[in-house]
Amino acid sequence: MTVAADWLQLPSDHLFGVSNLPYGVFSPRDGEARVGCRVGDRVLDLGAAAEAAGMESALVWQTGTLNAFLAEGRSAWAAGRAWIVEMLTNDTRRGCVEPFLYDLDAVTLHLPFEVADYVDFYASEQHATNVGSIFRPDGDALTPNWKHLPIGYHGRAGTVVVSGTDIVRPTGQRKGPQDPAPVFGPSVRLDIEAELGFVVGDSTQVGTRVGVDQAEDHLFGMTLFNDWSARDIQAWEYVPLGPFLGKSFASSVGAWVVPMEALAAARVDLPGQDPQPLDYLRGSALFGLDISLEVAINGTVVSHPPYLDMYWSPTQMLAHLTVNGASLRPGDLFASGTISGHDKGERGSLLELTWAGQEPITLKDGTTRAFLEDGDTVTITGTAPGPHGTRIGLGEVTGTILPAR
Amino acid sequence: MTVAADWLQLPSDHLFGVSNLPYGVFSPRDGEARVGCRVGDRVLDLGAAAEAAGMESALVWQTGTLNAFLAEGRSAWAAGRAWIVEMLTNDTRRGCVEPFLYDLDAVTLHLPFEVADYVDFYASEQHATNVGSIFRPDGDALTPNWKHLPIGYHGRAGTVVVSGTDIVRPTGQRKGPQDPAPVFGPSVRLDIEAELGFVVGDSTQVGTRVGVDQAEDHLFGMTLFNDWSARDIQAWEYVPLGPFLGKSFASSVGAWVVPMEALAAARVDLPGQDPQPLDYLRGSALFGLDISLEVAINGTVVSHPPYLDMYWSPTQMLAHLTVNGASLRPGDLFASGTISGHDKGERGSLLELTWAGQEPITLKDGTTRAFLEDGDTVTITGTAPGPHGTRIGLGEVTGTILPAR
Numbered sequence: 001m002t003v004a005a006d007w008l009q010l011p012s013d014h015l016f017g018v019s020n021l022p023y024g025v026f027s028p029r030d031g032e033a034r035v036g037c038r039v040g041d042r043v044l045d046l047g048a049a050a051e052a053a054g055m056e057s058a059l060v061w062q063t064g065t066l067n068a069f070l071a072e073g074r075s076a077w078a079a080g081r082a083w084i085v086e087m088l089t090n091d092t093r094r095g096c097v098e099p100f101l102y103d104l105d106a107v108t109l110h111l112p113f114e115v116a117d118y119v120d121f122y123a124s125e126q127h128a129t130n131v132g133s134i135f136r137p138d139g140d141a142l143t144p145n146w147k148h149l150p151i152g153y154h155g156r157a158g159t160v161v162v163s164g165t166d167i168v169r170p171t172g173q174r175k176g177p178q179d180p181a182p183v184f185g186p187s188v189r190l191d192i193e194a195e196l197g198f199v200v201g202d203s204t205q206v207g208t209r210v211g212v213d214q215a216e217d218h219l220f221g222m223t224l225f226n227d228w229s230a231r232d233i234q235a236w237e238y239v240p241l242g243p244f245l246g247k248s249f250a251s252s253v254g255a256w257v258v259p260m261e262a263l264a265a266a267r268v269d270l271p272g273q274d275p276q277p278l279d280y281l282r283g284s285a286l287f288g289l290d291i292s293l294e295v296a297i298n299g300t301v302v303s304h305p306p307y308l309d310m311y312w313s314p315t316q317m318l319a320h321l322t323v324n325g326a327s328l329r330p331g332d333l334f335a336s337g338t339i340s341g342h343d344k345g346e347r348g349s350l351l352e353l354t355w356a357g358q359e360p361i362t363l364k365d366g367t368t369r370a371f372l373e374d375g376d377t378v379t380i381t382g383t384a385p386g387p388h389g390t391r392i393g394l395g396e397v398t399g400t401i402l403p404a405r
Numbered sequence: 406m407t408v409a410a411d412w413l414q415l416p417s418d419h420l421f422g423v424s425n426l427p428y429g430v431f432s433p434r435d436g437e438a439r440v441g442c443r444v445g446d447r448v449l450d451l452g453a454a455a456e457a458a459g460m461e462s463a464l465v466w467q468t469g470t471l472n473a474f475l476a477e478g479r480s481a482w483a484a485g486r487a488w489i490v491e492m493l494t495n496d497t498r499r500g501c502v503e504p505f506l507y508d509l510d511a512v513t514l515h516l517p518f519e520v521a522d523y524v525d526f527y528a529s530e531q532h533a534t535n536v537g538s539i540f541r542p543d544g545d546a547l548t549p550n551w552k553h554l555p556i557g558y559h560g561r562a563g564t565v566v567v568s569g570t571d572i573v574r575p576t577g578q579r580k581g582p583q584d585p586a587p588v589f590g591p592s593v594r595l596d597i598e599a600e601l602g603f604v605v606g607d608s609t610q611v612g613t614r615v616g617v618d619q620a621e622d623h624l625f626g627m628t629l630f631n632d633w634s635a636r637d638i639q640a641w642e643y644v645p646l647g648p649f650l651g652k653s654f655a656s657s658v659g660a661w662v663v664p665m666e667a668l669a670a671a672r673v674d675l676p677g678q679d680p681q682p683l684d685y686l687r688g689s690a691l692f693g694l695d696i697s698l699e700v701a702i703n704g705t706v707v708s709h710p711p712y713l714d715m716y717w718s719p720t721q722m723l724a725h726l727t728v729n730g731a732s733l734r735p736g737d738l739f740a741s742g743t744i745s746g747h748d749k750g751e752r753g754s755l756l757e758l759t760w761a762g763q764e765p766i767t768l769k770d771g772t773t774r775a776f777l778e779d780g781d782t783v784t785i786t787g788t789a790p791g792p793h794g795t796r797i798g799l800g801e802v803t804g805t806i807l808p809a810r
Binding site: 117148151154157159161165168170172173181206207209233236237250275278280320321323325328332 | 549553556557559560575580733810
């Protein structure tokens with residue numbers, strides 16, 4: 001087992017030990033934003049440490065986004081991570097590390113990468129079944145295509161914000177089944193979607209495909225993700241061209257991107273796909289992730305969505321995304337879609353937890369919620385198995401609802 | 406009427422005279438990409454001319470995209486255009502212009518701006534009616550929301566390509582009504598969509614709205630647009646979350662972005678909106694554009710889509726896009742949706758022109774087309790009214806279909 005250098009005083013069971021090392025972007029007080037990696041409850045300025053150690057590729061980290069590093073591709077990601085581990089486990093490297101460590105509470109965390117294109121998938125069978133049952137009670141819960149392809153759609157890249165950013169309640173049109181005409185106002189059904197976001201690197205050209213077994217060359221890492229959703233706006237607008245303003249006002253990503261390498265112990269077999277998908281969605285690089293999320297509203301834990309049950313592999317999502325020749329750019333982000341398990345306490349959205357508002361949940365202060373109220377703070381956290389029975393932390397994605405403007 | 410300087414030998418009725426002056430990005434042979442504007446059949450290197458004239462803001466044009474100029478906002482756009490007109494109409498400025506003019510056939514044209522987010526609307530009533538009739542023959546052609554809001558969805562910004570880029574036929578899943586299971590292969594229903602694209606500048610913050618009457622502060626210009634569509638892929642995937650791979654393989658924009666100022670004479674009243682939309686979609690800045698498009702396949706003109714009949718104003722589309730607080734970035738692009746008029750010869754897609762392939766069209770070489778074949782070249786051109794009865798050119802958006810890989 002990899003052990004941190006003694007001087008770091010980093011317990012081997014720390015959620016952010018040397019088997020994790022997620023990347024982010026931070027700025028010290030009065031300093032510029034730069035790439036860092038989380039080490040325990042501190043953050044290491046990677047560009048500064050690399051420069052001090054005489055590493056030629058230090059420049060790639062001396063910027064305010066991960067995009068340059070994302071562009072370099074899988075071998076550079078592996079080499080960079082190996083170098084960081086070496087710096088943190090070899091006592092003789094202390095001089096190149098210690099001066100560049102900052103306490104987390106002394107820095108500001110930023111959006112870790114500039115989002116190129118953002119795609120949201122719909123990969124949880126239980127979530128799709130729940131939503132189908134709520135929105136289309138008279139039809140089949142799953143659409144006929146659902147088990148043949150990972151359904152996805154493009155979202156708004158420009159409104160992806162970092163954890164901690166306040167969320168202004170969106171305004172728009174809604175029309176209930178009994179309303180004679182649409183009405184305008186702040187959303188009255190503001191919701192969350194607990195998801196994972198996968199961060200893509202190493203670009204491809206238009207007209208090329210990335211197969212299931214090549215997908216890992218482009219999967220840099222994973223982050224917690226909350227796809228805020230205005231259910232009333234969405235319900236009125238989404239036929240026939242899909243969600244638009246019900247989703248595009250804001251989507252929150254965690255400040256930490258966990259490298260796929262750190263998730264090796266979290267890999268599990270998929271729960272099983274029947275019918276077997278078409279050839280381009282098959283391969284040897286199929287996996288799920290045994291990641292446990294926790295959703296809290298104002299400190300009350302309301303759900304424990306398990307990523308374990310997700311139907312489609314991240315590699316299948318990426319293969320599907322590119323099968324038509326769509327190119328990839330560093331900073332492309334695709335999210336899993338809401339993660340919901342079979343139990344009620346495992347649902348990843350209020351839409352499901354309260355069954356479209358019919359069964360409100362009670363918070364520990366005694367108040368109830370059908371959907372989010374102004375001032376509510378939603379925090380999603382998560383952990384995954386690490387090596388040798390340990391766990392690694394995924395950080396958090398949090399946001400507080402501000403009243404509509 | 407504004408008249409070009411004599412030495413330019415630019416007739417007052419030229420489609421690219423001094424009342425037009427669209428922006429683009431070009432590179433001379435062995436030179437770097439830079440911002441230019443089209444002057445007749447030449448292109449002016451704006452950054453070089455501005456530097457020669459001692460203009461302080463020359464740097465904004467000395468880059469390979471329009472984005473820096475887009476970021477500056479409406480007053481800078483007006484000042485920049487006024488300066489260019491002055492340079493081209495005042496004989497004494499010849500020395501700052503002539504050295505920096507390049508013949509169009511001696512330069513390469515590039516994507517004129519880096520696309521931030523791309524949204525496709527669905528603003529032609531006749532197109533939506535046609536598509537609804539074809540895809541949902543047993544229901545109402547227009548969905549209940551269509552006349553209450555400009556329906557839109559996000560597309561893939563990373564696969565927006567400049568006119569002239571070859572289009573690789575996309576591959577993917579399709580499933581006809583009679584197929585027992587989906588099949589995989591190159592799209593057999595590859596189509597075009599003749600549209601206009603609107604280019605956005607001057608960013609806003611998340612949580613703010615741009616009203617109808619502020620929208621023009623963010624509307625920089627307009628370009629021809631072809632939203633290539635694989636109808637078979639689209640039909641199988643699009644319920645419930647909208648078009649995805651059927652559109653995301655490529656969308657082509659023209660190399661020239663015509664400033665909104667150049668389209669002043671093209672403005673017309675909207676055809677009329679009934680029912681009246683909600684307040685946030687009303688205002689004084691509502692307009693249509695009397696723009697005539699022409700669609701040709703391998704040199705045979707197959708359609709003349711009229712933008713004149715479009716239901717929603719571009720300012721309404723932008724107001725809708727931001728009403729939920731979604732922010733704008735320089736380089737945001739929104740397209741009108743397919744432009745179709747009432748007559749059969751005015752339909753903007755093959756889906757409509759051939760009524761889903763049932764009524765193939767005949768090209769002048771005697772061959773017929775239900776959808777596009779490999780090797781086909783589609784070219785969309787357009788003109789708009791200019792001052793005093795003249796017309797201005799919008800250039801072209803063209804692409805040739807390559808076989809699937």
